[in-house]
Amino acid sequence: MTAPTAAPTGCLIIIGNEILSGRTQDVNLNHLAKVLGGMGVRLREARVVADDEAAIIEAVNQTRARYTYVFTTGGIGPTHDDITAACVAKAFGVPLLRDPEAVRRLEAHYAGTGRELNEARLRMANVPQGGILIDNPVSAAPGFQIGNVFVMAGVPAIMQAMLASLTNRLVGGPVVLARTVRCLVGEGELAGGLSAIQDRHADVDIGSYPTYREGRFATSLVLRSPDAARLAAATEEVAALVRGMGAEAEVVEGAA
Amino acid sequence: MTAPTAAPTGCLIIIGNEILSGRTQDVNLNHLAKVLGGMGVRLREARVVADDEAAIIEAVNQTRARYTYVFTTGGIGPTHDDITAACVAKAFGVPLLRDPEAVRRLEAHYAGTGRELNEARLRMANVPQGGILIDNPVSAAPGFQIGNVFVMAGVPAIMQAMLASLTNRLVGGPVVLARTVRCLVGEGELAGGLSAIQDRHADVDIGSYPTYREGRFATSLVLRSPDAARLAAATEEVAALVRGMGAEAEVVEGAA
Structure with missing residues (x-):
């Protein structure tokens, strides 16, 4: 192929x-x-x-x-x-x-x-x-x-x-893989660090989606790339960003 | 106004x-x-x-x-x-x-x-x-x-x-009124008569939407016009078309 x-x-x-x-x-x-x-x-x-x-x-x-x-x-x-x-x-x-x-x-x-x-x-x-x-x-x-x-x-x-x-x-292409980092942090807190990670990983698409969970501001950070290794690397940086703010980072497969 | x-x-x-x-x-x-x-x-x-x-x-x-x-x-x-x-x-x-x-x-x-x-x-x-x-x-x-x-x-x-x-x-215009004729007739049976009604009422928009009800083919015929009298006239013709085929025609307000 x-x-x-x-x-x-x-x-x-x-x-x-x-x-x-x-x-x-x-x-x-x-x-x-x-x-x-x-x-x-x-x-x-x-x-x-x-x-x-x-x-x-x-x-x-x-x-x-x-x-x-x-x-x-x-x-x-x-x-x-x-x-x-x-x-x-x-x-x-x-x-x-x-x-x-x-x-x-x-x-x-x-x-x-x-x-x-x-x-x-x-x-x-x-x-x-x-x-x-x-x-x-x-x-x-x-x-x-x-x-x-x-x-x-x-x-x-x-x-x-x-x-x-x-x-x-249909002739498909490389499947885009997704991983999601969920956390109880408002996206406004994460925005600066997230933007820096996006800049370092231009080939990984990072989306930030605010939600409300357990009565608190929560954010789902969805990362997408056809390259599993690059996706994993960027995901780890995002999870580290969240943990660096003293919050839990729940990493799940797919766009959750 | x-x-x-x-x-x-x-x-x-x-x-x-x-x-x-x-x-x-x-x-x-x-x-x-x-x-x-x-x-x-x-x-x-x-x-x-x-x-x-x-x-x-x-x-x-x-x-x-x-x-x-x-x-x-x-x-x-x-x-x-x-x-x-x-x-x-x-x-x-x-x-x-x-x-x-x-x-x-x-x-x-x-x-x-x-x-x-x-x-x-x-x-x-x-x-x-x-x-x-x-x-x-x-x-x-x-x-x-x-x-x-x-x-x-x-x-x-x-x-x-x-x-x-x-x-x-926003500056609105004439509100488009809607009425629906629902019946247990497949839209393929109604299509010919419906087309003739649409031709006679060019200012009334008639949409035909197939569904399944009570295990039978059913159709919702949605009529729209800003003119209540013209809407009523076209609706009556559609209801008569359905009844002429020996079926019940249920006429409801709005796009049902």
């Missing part, structure tokens, strides 16, 4: 008025972030856009030029507000075609259910020319990949199944 | 590696969407960006030119990874200055707590030239407004308090 020279990056485009109106709390970003992180693809940006053709096309074209992989969620159902496939086709400048394999899957799914595979449902078989289907083991209607863009459903259970079925198409 | 000619729009920029790594589930978008919706400001876009200067500056400058109001969350604490204020100053091309009133608030907050107002904490009083403070009744360190950009904390309790303290600066 050869490691890629630069870590692959990802971007998520969340498509849906229901997220922007506050009707629906998005959970797909968090799931995607964890899955990508586990395979060494770094999610660098996410955008939430309305069910609006111009907005979707712009977001797709801006981000696919910038990131290794772009994922979209939402807008691939059978109703008039499901415009993602058509917009992605326009973004790529290709026609939207009815995919025979997608039709076959829908036929197989609806056969014997008593539900009709009508024209509205057949719209879910429309795929931009050159698109490769993404399996939907939940409700058959597939997503698709075109170029570096992966189009998935918005319903979390379906999105998660689609993502699981497509990860073998 | 004169109603604005066009509905004011909003955009949220969520700043933080912890959202993009999956460590933290964002909840500020959903809260902001509801608060803005209640005052007739339409959230049109959201972006999640890393703790990265270039990414923050680009997001601020692209969106402040496009939307009536831009809100940011995250990155205004005392540690090295809190770079939002400096980035917003650069986006506006103004210096970052230590704000005397912000310093006074921090002094008052830290006095008698046994915690020191050190240089790291004083960084939380840095505000771009021309910025107007946003109150922080939770932990004193203020946010700020500059132009049409409102900079808030990322911790949800603090973000919510800051938002509550700044809404009087």
Whole structure:
């Protein structure tokens, strides 16, 4: 195995008025972030856009030029507000075609259910020319990949199944390891020393997240690096900083 | 009161590696969407960006030119990874200055707590030239407004308090009313009739959201319009569509 020279990056485009109106709390970003992180693809940006053709096309074209992989969620159902496939086709400048394999899957799914595979449902078989289907083991209607863009459903259970079925198409990079130093010290006390440690370990990303624990100010200091030795070295310095202030430093694996 | 000619729009920029790594589930978008919706400001876009200067500056400058109001969350604490204020100053091309009133608030907050107002904490009083403070009744360190950009904390309790303290600066528009028709019919059955209703009521936004209820395919059809009469008329047509298919149509207020 050869490691890629630069870590692959990802971007998520969340498509849906229901997220922007506050009707629906998005959970797909968090799931995607964890899955990508586990395979060494770094999610660098996410955008939430309305069910609006111009907005979707712009977001797709801006981000696919910038990131290794772009994922979209939402807008691939059978109703008039499901415009993602058509917009992605326009973004790529290709026609939207009815995919025979997608039709076959829908036929197989609806056969014997008593539900009709009508024209509205057949719209879910429309795929931009050159698109490769993404399996939907939940409700058959597939997503698709075109170029570096992966189009998935918005319903979390379906999105998660689609993502699981497509990860073998992604080339990961070095997995970023994380370690957390938790302490009952306010982050303002730690800031000076922490900044000096960050300066000495430019290749380790150090994040500081305040919380309240046991009625006191507490801080989670999350360190990230693909290099285990450098991560350990920086973590030890952070733990020493905390202990030097007379506090306990609890070191845990992962971003806690 | 004169109603604005066009509905004011909003955009949220969520700043933080912890959202993009999956460590933290964002909840500020959903809260902001509801608060803005209640005052007739339409959230049109959201972006999640890393703790990265270039990414923050680009997001601020692209969106402040496009939307009536831009809100940011995250990155205004005392540690090295809190770079939002400096980035917003650069986006506006103004210096970052230590704000005397912000310093006074921090002094008052830290006095008698046994915690020191050190240089790291004083960084939380840095505000771009021309910025107007946003109150922080939770932990004193203020946010700020500059132009049409409102900079808030990322911790949800603090973000919510800051938002509550700044809404009087926003000029709302007509509030978008919502009504939902719920039924035990798959959205694929409804799609054709629904599309025709949407065509007849171009000024009413109709969204279709599939769910599972009582082991059956169910759909929530959410209608939105600032015009109560038009909303009622479109809702009645959607309910009639459902009933015409021999199903119950449950009509509820709001986006259910």
